[in-house]
Amino acid sequence: MKPDPNAPRDHSLARLAAAMAPVLLLLILLPTFVETYQIQLVTYGLIAAIAALGFNLLLGYTGLLSFGHSAYFGLGAYTVAFVVQRLGPHSMEFYILIGIPVVAIASALFGYVCVRHTRIFFGILTLAISQVVYSLALKLYWVTGGSDGLRVPRPALLLGLLNFSGPRGFQQFITSYYYYVLAIFVVCVVLMWVVVHSPFGKALQAIRDNEVRARFLGLRIRRFRWISFLVSGTLTGLAGILWVPLNGLTTPDVLYWTFSGEIVFSALLGGFRNFTGPIVGGIVFTYLKTYAVATTEYWQLLLGVVLVTLVLVLPTGIVGGLSTLGLRLRKGRS
Amino acid sequence: MEKTPTVTPTVNRRAFLNTLGVTVGGTGLIGAGLVGGSQLLKAAQDPAKGRVPDTPFRTGHMTFLTGAGAVLGEPSIKGHTMAAEEINAQGGLLGKRKIETITADEAAGTDACVKEVRRMKLDAKIDMFTGVISSGTSPAVGPVAEELGLLTILTDGCTDFLFDKAIPNPKYVFRITNIQSSDGITAAIGVAQTWPHVRKIAHIHPDYAYGRNASEHFTLALERLVPGTEVVSESWPKLFTTDFAAHITKIMSAQPDLLVASVWGGDYVAFYKQALRYGLFDKMKVASTIAFGVAPHAIGKDHPEGVLAGVHSNYYFTYPGGDRWPLNKSFVQRYFKRWNEYPNFQSEGAYMALYLLKSAIERANKLTGGWPEDEAIISQLEGLGIDAPSGYLYMRPDHQAYKDAVTGFSKNLPDYEFASWDPARIITIPIRNITAPLGWPKPGTTHNESTAAANWIKTTWPKVVG
DSSP, X not given: OOOOTTHHXXXXXXXXXXXXXXXXXXXXXXXXXXXXXXXXXXXXXXXXXXXXXXXXIIIIIIOOOOSOTHHXXXXXXXXXXXXXXXXXXXXXXXXXXXXXXXXXXXXXXXXXXXXXXXXXHHHHHHHHHHHXXXXXXXXXXXXXXXXXXXXXXXXXXXXXXXXXXXXXXXXXXXXXXXXXXXXXXXXXXHHHHHHHHSHHHHHHHHHHHOXXXXXXXXXXXHHHHXXXXXXXXXXXXXXXXXXXXXXXXXXXXXXXXHHHHHHHHHHHHHOTTSSSHHHHXXXXXXXXXXXXXXXXXXXXXXXXXXXXXXXXXXXXHHHHHHHHHHHHHHHHHO | OOOOOSSOOEEEHHHHHHHTTOEESSOTTTTOTTSOSOTTTSOOSSOOOSOOOOSOEEEEEEEOOSXXXXXXXXXXXXXXXXXXHHHXXXXXXXXXBOEEEEEEEGGGOHHHHHHXXXXXXXXXXXXXXXXXXXXXTHHHHHHHHXXXXXXXXXXXXXXXXXXXXXXXXXXXEEEXXXXXXXXXHHHHHHHHHHOTTOOEEEEEOOSSHHHHXXXXXXXXXXXXXXXXXXXXEEEOOOTTOOOOHHHHHHHHHTOOSEEEEOOOTHHHHHHHHHHHHXXXXXXXXXXXXXXXXXOGGGSOXXXXXXOEEOOTTTOOTTSSOTTSSHHHHHHHHHHHHHHSSOOOHHHHHHHHHHHHHHHHHHHHHHHHOSSOOHHHHHHHHTTOEEEETTEEEEEOTTSBEEOOEEEOBEEOOTTSSSOEEOGGGOEEEOGGGTSOXXXXXXXXXXXXXXXXXXXXXXXXXXXXXX
């Protein structure tokens, strides 16, 4: 066989495929083992993972901490709600088709402003912009429903092929939607893997590690950061688009800064220095919050304690901690 | 189909209020309390028919357990718990199935509430869902309960929007408190009757469904009862705000004759205490739809007198007072004995929700024997009438319950350690006179008003002259 110029990338994709295959198989078989409720929770988790994955392109690979990713998630969700209200068709593909350009344009626009600064200034700018969007959603009561939000009924999937209106429609919808989200999730993971291992991704990491050197190499830093912001915001927006039909409703809660905080929390929880960290973090956080709310009225306290412990004991997150542990075990054996 | 009359008929105010059946001083129910003792507490006369399983009947009760809403939420869970304890002491539902309750905190946010209802049904396997305070929560969880096929009796969250638009044809979801539009209308009637001279009106409402609804229906009704008023100031604080200073100064600078408020729970307590410092209550009349909706002891002795202190047009524990309605007397006594405090309208609503369910289950059991299916319980709930501490409670076939509306004026009585209602000035209004009747066209059908009630007022109420 002739040597392929793309060999390294193929190799890395193969590595991803090898790592993902067992997990994917487990996820595909999941609905045969567990009840609707758990499937629904995993779906929420996968969506949170997509959001965190997008967020982490900025934090983990570009070195920019955004405190305003709720804006893109929320914009995705509200775009779907507006499409339902104004345009009518209950088709998931249609929602995605309209939603992606909207969140992409918004991320491009807001990103253009934000990437002019770095560090805390960048964080504050992203936070400020997301709070503006939040205030609009809250105060334009007659358009957005204010704090009551907007309802989104169950859409049809696969161009109307799958419809869910029967008496057990909800249960059927959850199972089908789980596979739908899983498929998109896999596409997102592969896409993100390709991005971070491409020359573009390497350039982002170079910028993250040493901005001055990267500039001397001739990289157009601001443009790289801008594109990174665009991809990151769009992916988080896609998560918002997928989230709203599952939740059935969108409220300004998903635009509020605390929701941005949850995305940051997810990335930290899993470990933002790892590719898989945010994925694990998104899913674990979904479970953590759900069961914290369900078991105690002091759930905020519980989440706070987890966050503090995490930062003090496991600064590299769950995945980082596990891989360190794995390394140590291997060393101990040899 | 109704058509808007081209000329709105006019009447004088006194005649109009008379046709509305407004009663002051609380004589409305005299002679009604002839039934001795508490019939709610009596065990079912006949033993249940057929085989009834003795597995627990699991209910999920969602309410505010934390934050500024908890002054309404705690009474709700206490009312529910007391009813469950009483029913369980008689052996449970149909004498067999003990009521078990799991709770969820409504303060976790609307999205979290949606998830919680799903968890309660799919994971914790509840048989019935009940509770909910906020009108932001009920339109979110109502459709979820419908899609899950989860029998639900909401004890508040009484926005018209729920049955007007969110679930216009409910199957599983019922609601036990008066519909929200009646709240604004009740306050407007209280104002028209007490202070017909007010002209300049200021508003302060929480910025979400309830505040918008209260403001709209108050204004709609007042326009017809007191012509020539104008709105001079509007404030929309966010729900669960604790700092009202900016709003209070804005209201006072507008120099209104009357302030209309629908801030509730801990928000109202914070509001009135701050307003006192500014002397707001000396400068204007204050009419509230829900000031005394909180647990009664949450209001201090420092609360000014003579404020129209609404209770969501539902229930206040001193009415019907004395021995006139033994059901209320005994309910308040038992509640006080159990919790060492007095009930509010949430306590009564949550308490009655379980008794309404119990009554429907017993009726269904008589017909079918054994434990009735949800469908059988639902058909018994539709159109069910029951005696409650607040008076007669009627569950309309469209799943919205009604009882006569009530409101009153604050007064410091020596009997209580908190400001309560002036017993001589309690206003009651027959509910049918202030709510759109069954089957009235819903928004989006023959009209596009915000609620069926708004359309009903606009098309059928005359205007007062002079």
